[in-house]
Amino acid sequence: AQTVTQSQPEMSVQEAETVTLSCTYDTSESDYYLFWYKQPPSRQMILVIRQEAYKQQNATENRFSVNFQKAAKSFSLKISDSQLGDAAMYFCACQDSNYQLIWGAGTKLIIKP
């Protein structure tokens, strides 16, 4: 069965520093999509970044980048130059040819001013 694991319930980082959130997944498929979503206190879920498994290059969106290790089934999110507005719950998700999204339990990110 497809599973997504986020082993860090909570992480904290000093403002302007870099933080990495971990995510591992399990799928038997060779082609799939991976996502990181952010949920601030407003509770609106927002897509942060996506990665297609067939692409070897790691996705990057401004201060957000991923370290995609396909063989290890690892998909970590790096946030550079952390800002107060980055404080939120972060969820990792995987979608394969079954199409259904499978979610991790989330990591609460705290930004210390």
Place this chain on the structure above:
Amino acid sequence: GAGVSQSPSNKVTEKGKDVELRCDPISGHTALYWYRQRLGQGLEFLIYFQGNSAPDKSGLPSDRFSAERTGESVSTLTIQRTQQEDSAVYLCASTEVIGEAFFGQGTRLTVV
């Protein structure tokens, strides 16, 4: 519409009453999900609709919960005989067949 719309945004109901939550997905999105999220917790999968396929109801916690969707349009989640443990935020998301999920703002349900 421009995004996924959920109504009501907040609902307070008495224990034992039935409630109906509504989700208007993005036009053209074939897939629709319902999730339950308790305070500070992750997404608890409830039900998944994909086009005209039979829905995946494996996440519904009890037979008090049901959901319907006609084609690729509006979906309703019904909770019968509400209990206090049903209090949570109920989130709806829609996607094309595969790809980014777009979420509504959720319905905060409080059972008193």
